[in-house]
Amino acid sequence: MTASLFDMPIGPDGLLHRDExxxxxxxxxxxxxxEGLSFEPFQFQGFEGRRHVVSFGRRYDFNGPGLVDAEPLPEWLLPLRDRAAxxxxxxxxAFAHVLINKYPVGAPIGWHRDRPVFDKVVGVSLLSPAIMRFRQREGARWRRTAVALAPRSAxxxxxxxRRDWEHSIPEAKALRYSITFRNLRT
Ligand SMILES: O=C(O)CCC(=O)C(=O)O
Ligand SMILES: [Fe+2]
Incomplete structure:
Protein backbone atom coordinates (compact mmCIF):
# COMPACT_ATOMS: atom_id res chain seq x y z
CA MET A 1 0.00 0.00 0.00
CA THR A 2 1.96 3.02 -1.22
CA ALA A 3 0.78 6.59 -1.71
CA SER A 4 -2.50 6.75 -3.62
CA LEU A 5 -5.01 9.37 -4.79
CA PHE A 6 -6.75 9.00 -1.45
CA ASP A 7 -3.77 10.11 0.63
CA MET A 8 -4.65 13.72 1.25
CA PRO A 9 -1.73 16.05 0.48
CA ILE A 10 -2.81 18.55 3.13
CA GLY A 11 -0.71 20.41 5.62
CA PRO A 12 3.04 20.79 5.10
CA ASP A 13 4.82 19.10 2.18
CA GLY A 14 5.88 15.62 3.18
CA LEU A 15 2.80 14.94 5.31
CA LEU A 16 0.54 12.16 4.10
CA HIS A 17 -2.68 11.34 5.89
CA ARG A 18 -5.09 8.47 5.32
CA ASP A 19 -8.44 7.91 7.03
CA GLU A 20 -9.62 4.38 7.92
CA GLU A 35 -4.61 -2.19 27.66
CA GLY A 36 -2.27 -5.04 28.67
CA LEU A 37 0.95 -2.98 28.33
CA SER A 38 2.85 -1.31 31.18
CA PHE A 39 2.84 2.34 30.18
CA GLU A 40 5.18 4.70 32.00
CA PRO A 41 5.10 8.50 32.20
CA PHE A 42 7.17 10.12 29.45
CA GLN A 43 10.49 11.26 30.99
CA PHE A 44 12.32 14.26 29.61
CA GLN A 45 15.51 15.48 31.28
CA GLY A 46 14.21 14.94 34.78
CA PHE A 47 10.61 15.97 34.08
CA GLU A 48 7.57 13.68 33.78
CA GLY A 49 4.97 14.30 31.13
CA ARG A 50 1.25 13.54 31.40
CA ARG A 51 1.62 11.40 28.30
CA HIS A 52 2.47 7.74 28.94
CA VAL A 53 4.67 5.65 26.66
CA VAL A 54 5.85 2.13 25.82
CA SER A 55 8.70 1.43 23.37
CA PHE A 56 9.63 -1.65 21.40
CA GLY A 57 12.74 -2.45 19.37
CA ARG A 58 14.62 0.65 20.47
CA ARG A 59 13.82 3.27 23.04
CA TYR A 60 14.91 6.89 23.02
CA ASP A 61 16.14 7.87 26.49
CA PHE A 62 15.92 11.66 26.81
CA ASN A 63 17.71 11.55 30.18
CA GLY A 64 21.12 10.88 28.66
CA PRO A 65 22.07 7.93 26.50
CA GLY A 66 19.69 8.54 23.57
CA LEU A 67 18.82 5.44 21.58
CA VAL A 68 18.99 2.19 23.58
CA ASP A 69 17.72 -1.34 23.00
CA ALA A 70 14.20 -2.24 24.10
CA GLU A 71 12.07 -5.40 24.07
CA PRO A 72 11.55 -6.78 20.57
CA LEU A 73 8.32 -5.96 18.78
CA PRO A 74 5.54 -8.32 19.86
CA GLU A 75 4.03 -10.60 17.18
CA TRP A 76 0.67 -8.83 17.30
CA LEU A 77 2.29 -5.56 16.19
CA LEU A 78 3.96 -6.97 13.07
CA PRO A 79 0.99 -6.75 10.66
CA LEU A 80 0.46 -3.08 11.58
CA ARG A 81 4.20 -2.41 11.34
CA ASP A 82 4.26 -3.86 7.82
CA ARG A 83 1.21 -1.85 6.74
CA ALA A 84 2.70 1.33 8.21
CA ALA A 85 6.01 0.65 6.45
CA ALA A 94 13.04 -0.86 8.54
CA PHE A 95 10.87 0.15 11.49
CA ALA A 96 13.36 -0.61 14.25
CA HIS A 97 11.57 1.57 16.80
CA VAL A 98 7.94 1.64 17.92
CA LEU A 99 6.71 4.21 20.41
CA ILE A 100 3.16 3.82 21.70
CA ASN A 101 1.73 7.00 23.23
CA LYS A 102 -1.18 7.00 25.66
CA TYR A 103 -2.84 10.37 26.24
CA PRO A 104 -5.16 10.41 29.24
CA VAL A 105 -7.61 13.36 29.37
CA GLY A 106 -5.57 16.55 29.69
CA ALA A 107 -2.32 15.11 28.31
CA PRO A 108 -0.71 17.05 25.43
CA ILE A 109 2.42 16.55 23.38
CA GLY A 110 4.35 19.81 23.21
CA TRP A 111 6.02 21.42 20.19
CA HIS A 112 8.89 19.31 18.89
CA ARG A 113 10.60 17.75 15.91
CA ASP A 114 11.34 14.05 16.31
CA ARG A 115 14.95 13.18 17.11
CA PRO A 116 17.32 13.41 14.12
CA VAL A 117 18.51 9.79 14.60
CA PHE A 118 15.15 8.83 13.13
CA ASP A 119 14.07 9.28 9.53
CA LYS A 120 10.40 8.82 8.57
CA VAL A 121 7.62 8.65 11.15
CA VAL A 122 4.27 6.86 10.70
CA GLY A 123 1.60 7.34 13.35
CA VAL A 124 -1.67 5.43 13.72
CA SER A 125 -4.41 7.01 15.89
CA LEU A 126 -6.77 5.03 18.10
CA LEU A 127 -9.91 5.65 20.12
CA SER A 128 -10.52 9.40 19.94
CA PRO A 129 -9.85 12.30 17.57
CA ALA A 130 -7.05 14.83 17.88
CA ILE A 131 -5.67 17.81 16.00
CA MET A 132 -2.02 17.72 15.01
CA ARG A 133 -0.71 21.26 14.75
CA PHE A 134 2.31 22.26 12.68
CA ARG A 135 4.42 25.42 12.85
CA GLN A 136 7.49 26.69 11.06
CA ARG A 137 9.38 29.87 11.81
CA GLU A 138 9.22 32.53 9.10
CA GLY A 139 11.22 35.56 10.16
CA ALA A 140 9.64 36.91 13.35
CA ARG A 141 6.41 34.94 12.80
CA TRP A 142 5.23 31.33 12.61
CA ARG A 143 3.58 29.71 9.63
CA ARG A 144 0.93 27.41 11.02
CA THR A 145 -1.29 24.62 9.78
CA ALA A 146 -3.08 21.63 11.28
CA VAL A 147 -4.48 18.24 10.34
CA ALA A 148 -7.37 16.33 11.98
CA LEU A 149 -6.34 12.87 13.17
CA ALA A 150 -9.47 10.73 13.28
CA PRO A 151 -9.41 7.43 15.15
CA ARG A 152 -8.10 4.67 12.81
CA SER A 153 -6.33 7.20 10.56
CA ALA A 154 -2.59 7.22 9.90
CA ARG A 162 9.41 15.91 9.23
CA ARG A 163 12.55 18.06 9.06
CA ASP A 164 11.49 21.70 8.93
CA TRP A 165 8.15 21.89 10.75
CA GLU A 166 7.48 21.29 14.44
CA HIS A 167 4.32 19.47 15.52
CA SER A 168 2.25 19.23 18.68
CA ILE A 169 -1.14 17.98 19.86
CA PRO A 170 -3.19 19.96 22.41
CA GLU A 171 -4.47 18.43 25.66
CA ALA A 172 -6.53 15.29 24.96
CA LYS A 173 -10.28 15.71 25.50
CA ALA A 174 -10.69 11.92 25.78
CA LEU A 175 -8.31 9.00 26.11
CA ARG A 176 -6.33 8.55 22.89
CA TYR A 177 -3.50 6.27 21.81
CA SER A 178 -1.06 6.59 18.93
CA ILE A 179 1.22 3.83 17.67
CA THR A 180 4.24 5.46 16.02
CA PHE A 181 6.91 3.76 13.89
CA ARG A 182 10.33 5.17 12.99
CA ASN A 183 13.21 3.99 10.86
CA LEU A 184 16.78 5.01 11.62
CA ARG A 185 18.52 7.61 9.48
CA THR A 186 21.42 5.94 7.68
O1 LIG B 1 0.26 11.08 19.07
C1 LIG B 1 0.69 11.36 17.95
O2 LIG B 1 0.14 10.99 16.91
C2 LIG B 1 1.95 12.20 17.83
C3 LIG B 1 3.12 11.55 18.47
C4 LIG B 1 4.42 12.28 18.27
O3 LIG B 1 4.50 13.37 17.78
C5 LIG B 1 5.65 11.59 18.69
O4 LIG B 1 5.56 10.49 19.28
O5 LIG B 1 6.73 12.11 18.42
FE1 LIG C 1 6.53 13.70 17.07
Whole structure:
Protein backbone atom coordinates (compact mmCIF):
# COMPACT_ATOMS: atom_id res chain seq x y z
CA MET A 1 0.00 0.00 0.00
CA THR A 2 1.96 3.02 -1.22
CA ALA A 3 0.78 6.59 -1.71
CA SER A 4 -2.50 6.75 -3.62
CA LEU A 5 -5.01 9.37 -4.79
CA PHE A 6 -6.75 9.00 -1.45
CA ASP A 7 -3.77 10.11 0.63
CA MET A 8 -4.65 13.72 1.25
CA PRO A 9 -1.73 16.05 0.48
CA ILE A 10 -2.81 18.55 3.13
CA GLY A 11 -0.71 20.41 5.62
CA PRO A 12 3.04 20.79 5.10
CA ASP A 13 4.82 19.10 2.18
CA GLY A 14 5.88 15.62 3.18
CA LEU A 15 2.80 14.94 5.31
CA LEU A 16 0.54 12.16 4.10
CA HIS A 17 -2.68 11.34 5.89
CA ARG A 18 -5.09 8.47 5.32
CA ASP A 19 -8.44 7.91 7.03
CA GLU A 20 -9.62 4.38 7.92
CA UNK A 21 -6.08 3.01 7.81
CA UNK A 22 -7.29 0.21 10.10
CA UNK A 23 -10.79 -1.23 10.50
CA UNK A 24 -12.91 -0.82 13.65
CA UNK A 25 -12.31 -4.53 14.42
CA UNK A 26 -8.52 -4.10 14.08
CA UNK A 27 -8.70 -1.00 16.26
CA UNK A 28 -10.57 -2.96 18.96
CA UNK A 29 -8.03 -5.81 18.84
CA UNK A 30 -5.12 -3.35 19.13
CA UNK A 31 -6.80 -1.55 22.04
CA UNK A 32 -7.18 -4.87 23.86
CA UNK A 33 -3.42 -5.38 23.44
CA UNK A 34 -2.56 -1.83 24.49
CA GLU A 35 -4.61 -2.19 27.66
CA GLY A 36 -2.27 -5.04 28.67
CA LEU A 37 0.95 -2.98 28.33
CA SER A 38 2.85 -1.31 31.18
CA PHE A 39 2.84 2.34 30.18
CA GLU A 40 5.18 4.70 32.00
CA PRO A 41 5.10 8.50 32.20
CA PHE A 42 7.17 10.12 29.45
CA GLN A 43 10.49 11.26 30.99
CA PHE A 44 12.32 14.26 29.61
CA GLN A 45 15.51 15.48 31.28
CA GLY A 46 14.21 14.94 34.78
CA PHE A 47 10.61 15.97 34.08
CA GLU A 48 7.57 13.68 33.78
CA GLY A 49 4.97 14.30 31.13
CA ARG A 50 1.25 13.54 31.40
CA ARG A 51 1.62 11.40 28.30
CA HIS A 52 2.47 7.74 28.94
CA VAL A 53 4.67 5.65 26.66
CA VAL A 54 5.85 2.13 25.82
CA SER A 55 8.70 1.43 23.37
CA PHE A 56 9.63 -1.65 21.40
CA GLY A 57 12.74 -2.45 19.37
CA ARG A 58 14.62 0.65 20.47
CA ARG A 59 13.82 3.27 23.04
CA TYR A 60 14.91 6.89 23.02
CA ASP A 61 16.14 7.87 26.49
CA PHE A 62 15.92 11.66 26.81
CA ASN A 63 17.71 11.55 30.18
CA GLY A 64 21.12 10.88 28.66
CA PRO A 65 22.07 7.93 26.50
CA GLY A 66 19.69 8.54 23.57
CA LEU A 67 18.82 5.44 21.58
CA VAL A 68 18.99 2.19 23.58
CA ASP A 69 17.72 -1.34 23.00
CA ALA A 70 14.20 -2.24 24.10
CA GLU A 71 12.07 -5.40 24.07
CA PRO A 72 11.55 -6.78 20.57
CA LEU A 73 8.32 -5.96 18.78
CA PRO A 74 5.54 -8.32 19.86
CA GLU A 75 4.03 -10.60 17.18
CA TRP A 76 0.67 -8.83 17.30
CA LEU A 77 2.29 -5.56 16.19
CA LEU A 78 3.96 -6.97 13.07
CA PRO A 79 0.99 -6.75 10.66
CA LEU A 80 0.46 -3.08 11.58
CA ARG A 81 4.20 -2.41 11.34
CA ASP A 82 4.26 -3.86 7.82
CA ARG A 83 1.21 -1.85 6.74
CA ALA A 84 2.70 1.33 8.21
CA ALA A 85 6.01 0.65 6.45
CA UNK A 86 4.28 0.18 3.10
CA UNK A 87 2.49 3.52 3.62
CA UNK A 88 5.95 5.12 4.01
CA UNK A 89 7.46 3.13 1.09
CA UNK A 90 9.71 1.11 3.41
CA UNK A 91 10.15 -2.61 4.11
CA UNK A 92 8.60 -3.69 7.43
CA UNK A 93 11.95 -4.49 9.06
CA ALA A 94 13.04 -0.86 8.54
CA PHE A 95 10.87 0.15 11.49
CA ALA A 96 13.36 -0.61 14.25
CA HIS A 97 11.57 1.57 16.80
CA VAL A 98 7.94 1.64 17.92
CA LEU A 99 6.71 4.21 20.41
CA ILE A 100 3.16 3.82 21.70
CA ASN A 101 1.73 7.00 23.23
CA LYS A 102 -1.18 7.00 25.66
CA TYR A 103 -2.84 10.37 26.24
CA PRO A 104 -5.16 10.41 29.24
CA VAL A 105 -7.61 13.36 29.37
CA GLY A 106 -5.57 16.55 29.69
CA ALA A 107 -2.32 15.11 28.31
CA PRO A 108 -0.71 17.05 25.43
CA ILE A 109 2.42 16.55 23.38
CA GLY A 110 4.35 19.81 23.21
CA TRP A 111 6.02 21.42 20.19
CA HIS A 112 8.89 19.31 18.89
CA ARG A 113 10.60 17.75 15.91
CA ASP A 114 11.34 14.05 16.31
CA ARG A 115 14.95 13.18 17.11
CA PRO A 116 17.32 13.41 14.12
CA VAL A 117 18.51 9.79 14.60
CA PHE A 118 15.15 8.83 13.13
CA ASP A 119 14.07 9.28 9.53
CA LYS A 120 10.40 8.82 8.57
CA VAL A 121 7.62 8.65 11.15
CA VAL A 122 4.27 6.86 10.70
CA GLY A 123 1.60 7.34 13.35
CA VAL A 124 -1.67 5.43 13.72
CA SER A 125 -4.41 7.01 15.89
CA LEU A 126 -6.77 5.03 18.10
CA LEU A 127 -9.91 5.65 20.12
CA SER A 128 -10.52 9.40 19.94
CA PRO A 129 -9.85 12.30 17.57
CA ALA A 130 -7.05 14.83 17.88
CA ILE A 131 -5.67 17.81 16.00
CA MET A 132 -2.02 17.72 15.01
CA ARG A 133 -0.71 21.26 14.75
CA PHE A 134 2.31 22.26 12.68
CA ARG A 135 4.42 25.42 12.85
CA GLN A 136 7.49 26.69 11.06
CA ARG A 137 9.38 29.87 11.81
CA GLU A 138 9.22 32.53 9.10
CA GLY A 139 11.22 35.56 10.16
CA ALA A 140 9.64 36.91 13.35
CA ARG A 141 6.41 34.94 12.80
CA TRP A 142 5.23 31.33 12.61
CA ARG A 143 3.58 29.71 9.63
CA ARG A 144 0.93 27.41 11.02
CA THR A 145 -1.29 24.62 9.78
CA ALA A 146 -3.08 21.63 11.28
CA VAL A 147 -4.48 18.24 10.34
CA ALA A 148 -7.37 16.33 11.98
CA LEU A 149 -6.34 12.87 13.17
CA ALA A 150 -9.47 10.73 13.28
CA PRO A 151 -9.41 7.43 15.15
CA ARG A 152 -8.10 4.67 12.81
CA SER A 153 -6.33 7.20 10.56
CA ALA A 154 -2.59 7.22 9.90
CA UNK A 155 -0.05 9.82 8.87
CA UNK A 156 3.47 9.81 7.44
CA UNK A 157 5.91 12.57 8.39
CA UNK A 158 8.62 12.86 5.77
CA UNK A 159 10.42 15.67 3.91
CA UNK A 160 9.75 19.22 5.13
CA UNK A 161 6.90 18.09 7.44
CA ARG A 162 9.41 15.91 9.23
CA ARG A 163 12.55 18.06 9.06
CA ASP A 164 11.49 21.70 8.93
CA TRP A 165 8.15 21.89 10.75
CA GLU A 166 7.48 21.29 14.44
CA HIS A 167 4.32 19.47 15.52
CA SER A 168 2.25 19.23 18.68
CA ILE A 169 -1.14 17.98 19.86
CA PRO A 170 -3.19 19.96 22.41
CA GLU A 171 -4.47 18.43 25.66
CA ALA A 172 -6.53 15.29 24.96
CA LYS A 173 -10.28 15.71 25.50
CA ALA A 174 -10.69 11.92 25.78
CA LEU A 175 -8.31 9.00 26.11
CA ARG A 176 -6.33 8.55 22.89
CA TYR A 177 -3.50 6.27 21.81
CA SER A 178 -1.06 6.59 18.93
CA ILE A 179 1.22 3.83 17.67
CA THR A 180 4.24 5.46 16.02
CA PHE A 181 6.91 3.76 13.89
CA ARG A 182 10.33 5.17 12.99
CA ASN A 183 13.21 3.99 10.86
CA LEU A 184 16.78 5.01 11.62
CA ARG A 185 18.52 7.61 9.48
CA THR A 186 21.42 5.94 7.68
O1 LIG B 1 0.26 11.08 19.07
C1 LIG B 1 0.69 11.36 17.95
O2 LIG B 1 0.14 10.99 16.91
C2 LIG B 1 1.95 12.20 17.83
C3 LIG B 1 3.12 11.55 18.47
C4 LIG B 1 4.42 12.28 18.27
O3 LIG B 1 4.50 13.37 17.78
C5 LIG B 1 5.65 11.59 18.69
O4 LIG B 1 5.56 10.49 19.28
O5 LIG B 1 6.73 12.11 18.42
FE1 LIG C 1 6.53 13.70 17.07
Missing amino acids: FITPVEERELLDRL AFADLPGE YVLDGPA
